[in-house]
Amino acid sequence: MGVISAIGNNLAENHAALTAGKCGITTAGNFLSKYSGILPFGEVPVSTAALKEKLQAAEAGVTRTTLLALHAADEAIKHAGLTPQQLSSQQTALIGATTVGGMCLTDELYEDAHRTSGTSPYTSSYDCASVNMYLQQRFNITGIVNTINTACSSSANAIMYGARLIKNGLAKRAIVGGVDSLSKFTINGFNALHILSKQICTPFDENRQGLNLGEGAAFLVLEGEDDLAGKKVYAELTGYCNTNDAFHPSSLSDDGEGPYQAMMGALQCLPTGNNTIDFINAHGTGTENNDAVESRAMLRIFGSQVPPFASTKSNTGHTLGASGAIEAVYSILNLVHQEVYPGLHFTQPIAGTGLAPVEAYRKASLKNIMSNSFGFGGNCTSLIFSKS
Amino acid sequence: METAELKQQLKKKVIEFLNLTSLKPDDIKDEEPLFGEGLGLDSIDSLELIVLLKREYGITIQDPKEGRKILVDINTMVDYIEKHRTK
């Protein structure tokens, strides 16, 4: 696995930060936007120039989004010990996800869209595919390469897609994950929807004011059961489901049918003898709509026995296309270390739910962890990871 | 500007802003609910109308929930514009 976020540049740093309840959301403001330095964001505190140098990605047109993805993918590949032969095997798939792609270059995009003469190094950088096209070249991937964009559930869907490729014999291993970087484009989009909070977000709190945008990337290396000999296995992906809420382009229905069906569908993948959920890494963005609806869906499924849950978006902000993958990595850290991390900034449950996230770090006996990602367009995905 | 004229102007602007290409100003009744039945607008439209009020009439509404109390029908909107416009 590999991860980079507002709370750490690699797996170890992210783990330490989660354990310590560290929050990476600040008003540091190192990117170009009127809101930089004013609204809170989960910025990765490494400049684009520094990333370029560290990763030796000097090619013109490489964007911050691609650099963050490269950083995490590189860590995951090294962590998995994949050899160059394995990377370039036709049996190795690369499935990425992003909602921003090269649109982090918002000003350049505007300029190029209107440019009538001259050239630009960015003309093939703006789309979502540009990230994985770069990674494909960089790692010499010859198997199936794909990019998924389903808003906030993108990288959860990428993980699911990679797993299904292996299950259907179309790949032996899949490098799966996602990335998003902070961009003027998305900041203004979310601001226009009035769902950005002026304060640090408070997921599942009665007085929550909205979300904080974040950035980051995470990749995981998935392999099939038949190829595990001699390898350290961190967790098993034992359940997954994607559904659509079909209610509204940018908010969830009151009864949360989409989230409910996604969670139920994932649960139904588990064997009857081992289907209790010990912890939920909730989508928990801190918006009025999501947290209320997600709470209701959890109550519908688990009744009075809602498992312990928390949203790590209180540490990292909402990393959009990267959130599914980042939170998958965090769920696996829960399993590997048999511990739960506190949900931050919480004071008071949402009226009528009686639900409070885990508020302090503790060791725990964990077998199955559910990770939820619900996106614009009603796209709802639930993944379950189990201790192996 | 006379109220009647403002109502017509507002209807034109609402149609343009929300791209209600199948409607003409005379199709929108002054007392027809904008949301729910009537015109059947939704929450994204309400955010767009808040922007319309700012851009065309210089009125700032910070909280979308407050906005819904004003955006009931053309009558309530015109009433609010007449009292609060800065443009």
Next chain:
Amino acid sequence: MFYIHHTVCISPQHTFSTINIDDLVESAENKLNALEPAYSGVAPAMLRRMGKAVRIGVGAAMPLLANAPMPGGIILGTANGGMGESVKFLQQIVEYNEDMLTPGNFVQSTANATASQISLITGNKGYNTTHVHRGLAFENAMIDAAMMSKEHRETSYLLGGVDEISTYNYNIDYLEGLYKKEKISNKDLYNVNTVGTIAGEGAAMFLINSNAENALAKVQAVAAIHSADEEYITAQLQHFLHTHLPAGEEVDLLLSGENGDNRYIHFYEGCEQVAGDGLTVARFKHMCGEYPTAPAFALWLACVISGPSTLPSHMVKKASAKTEFKNVLIYNNYKGVQHGFILVRR
């Protein structure tokens, strides 16, 4: 892989409602713009918000879904999504200096807007995903659809590919050198020896499942390859055909994505050589223009063209003695680096 039961296409040619592909609609200013129908199945309240890609995507999907049982999911490929809406939002950001912007353009600009609008209009709560991997976005959607229909044999799925020409992506792609600098008509697309092609757009939708009965066509296999090496590509094609063509059978029709760009013709000629002897070679980009999910248009063609009598003469590059097209191979590449093979059996 899976069977196609119904298909609808909105394109720059007469491919929707009354189908007439014999008469070639001419391009204008190096662009082939889609002929948009009246969209009678879509409420004006929803239509008013939609950018072009969402409109033509929804417009092609609705007739398929109107009289069919609810599909188990919606699987689309689009490289540019709602880029037209993106640039409208961008204009606002610049014009109003990031202050008080209308969210409609932003929401409609997301790549998964088409898939989500279809699910919203039809109340489809099933599997829903959008593949955006540029010139292989549609091929990846096909692979996904194949896996879904194998995993759920009793269920149908909506599969589609859509992309639009918008001011934004046209200008950017033009800067990159994708399009012809000189004025050209689609009728002459293959007759000049210059770089570049012409822009196109379209939406092709398919209802697919695992059931062979009454199917229009079967998608036998799909391959998605990243390479700029012609030898590698032709070797991969040979391997693809060897693996997926039933023993003793040959390719009858090659639908070639040749697009008038002299930088990439060698890939197409190389593949023509290895696709087989005595087959008919036909081209389609002069009909739909160049865009990342153009293979979806080609797949629609593979469903409607059964033999020489239904193959328009303007498509034919190389005629043959074949009297029917049982095995159709679609080969397409995007900018010479993303290559897709689709084998269709009628």
